[in-house]
Amino acid sequence: MSVNSQADGVAQPASEPADLVVDEIDEPAYHDPWNSLEAKVPTLRSPTGVAAFAECVLVELRHEPVAARYRTKQTQGGVETIWCRTEHTGLTVDTEYVQLRNDPRNGVDIEPCSRAAVRKALCECLDHEELGRVDVQPLAAITLGGN
Structure with a gap:
């Protein structure tokens, strides 16, 4: 978390983005850091x-064994x-890293990629003008193909 300095020497938290919700639950079993990583697109x-x-x-x-997921909100099921x-x-x-793309019209495409490619793609998704959502989910909970 970033902080803003004050003249009295006390650090104050900077305002957090409205679409980044952080839980205040103390029990580790109920809160994983990635649970709060979610953003609406366009951001x-x-x-x-x-x-x-x-x-x-x-x-x-x-x-963690998690995946970043970008879902578009198209009328035909989205990508x-x-x-x-x-x-x-x-x-x-x-x-x-690997990128998996599930398009109802074209099926599933798998592409190996680097960390830099993932970072660039995430930034591009968040700057996209099409409605959608970026979130982080447990990898075991994500299915491709029949959805």
Whole structure:
């Protein structure tokens, strides 16, 4: 969390973006850091805020078996794009991350990618003008194809 300095020397929390909700539950079993990583698209965040959100997502992808998911809200079912660490999948590729794209018209496409490619794609999704949502979900809970 960022802080704003005050003249009296006491640090005050900076205002958090409205679409980043952080739970205040003390019990670790009920709160995982990635639970609060969710953003509406298009976002009202500044370019710096978008980059900070993408970095937070990348940290969680690095440490947990979770996936970042971008879902568009189209009338024909929408498109879902998922990024996750390769080590948490059954895929055998020589890259650290993989992008899975589920388009009802074109099926599922799998593309190996780098951390930099995931960061760039997340930032582009958050700057997109089409309605949608970016969130982080447990990888085991995400299904592709028949949805």
